[in-house]
């Protein structure tokens with residue numbers, strides 16, 4: 001029996017972990033034991049616990065409770081805590097997701113303790129090193145032993161950085177294995193769609209099907225710069241007024257920190273429905289019945305696509321380039337005019353097809369089987 005430690009910390013990782021834990025339950029019996037560790041990077045009920053409850057994720061065996069802090073402080077606290085856990089647990093491998101400070105911390109500690117790192121969502125690149133996530137993902141990929149790339153673009157990015165994509169060899173940190181796996185987020189979108197709790201959430205908010213937009217803003221590059229934040233909020237206000245539809249805005253705590261109470265009520269009066277962070281089932285339902293999605297979140301861009309909704313990307317670039325290639329999403333940055341133009345363009349277009357870009361909904365099962373085979 002092999003032991004793998006899965007590290008989560010930020011909201012999207014907890015969500016991704018749900019898919020892998022389901023797969024371990026199905027395929028791991030007698031072969032793979034999963035021990036879950038929460039770094040505590042996200043700690044509010046609505047940013048963490050709600051997903052464990054709703055998505056049936058096993059309770060973490062350890063919670064490092066590191067909380068918020070500067071990049072250095074947060075990463076260092078996670079590293080210290082994880083070293084102790086790895087010494088005690090002696091895992092055969094450590095599984096990390098995505099590109100947060102939790103991901104980076106775990107990858108650095110495990111690799112230096114000679115524990116193979118398994119990276120899910122490997123190979124994503126924005127080519128913008130001013131994003132902390134870009135640094136985190138590059139560093140993590142380069143100390144990983146098993147790299148699961150969700151898309152062909154991700155595989156190509158890794159090849160460009162010198163990774164070999166030859167298969168069928170025993171992987172090591174110096175000769176890692178790159179495998180295209182599909183996206184575990186797609187697995188979850190299928191698993192948690194069309195739930196009655198989702199419908200109840202929409203009617204509780206008084207929303208009519210396809211008569212509202214959904215927006216989220218949480219990147220530090222948007223929230224922490226008043227000019228950019230105001231430009232996005234102005235665009236949302238104008239879109240709402242011109243289309244006579246509300247914009248539902250589930251608020252990440254980082255965004256709320258930058259909005260005074262008077263600003264919040266002013267936005268409310270202008271058609272922006274600020275609501276607490278949504279659970280996963282609520283968010284999928286919200287997206288699926290919306291007219292349009294506007295977001296700076298990487299995860300939400302894809303979730304919009306999974307439920308066949310067009311998306312305006314509130315960032316200067318995206319690592320999910322296949323979304324923009326097909327025209328289903330448009331990059332508009334934080335520029336009011338570009339945002340409004342993109343929204344207009346997307347709403348006046350009918351999309352013939354939404355090709356399956358992110359696998360077949362069984363990515364986590366495939367990943368689990370590869371881990372059993374290779375670790």
Ligand code: UD1
Nearest residue numbers: 010011012041042043044047068100101102132133253254
């Ligand atoms: C982190 C990830 C980002 C990911 C996002 C998902 C990094 C560098 N960034 O960004 O890639 O897209 O998670 O949500 O790891 N806060 C609370 N309660 C919480 C969590 C955060 O109030 O439960 C507030 C704190 O003021 C904190 C701020 O939000 O300082 C930012 O949190 P942090 O974990 O540093 O980064 P995120 O912006 O959430």
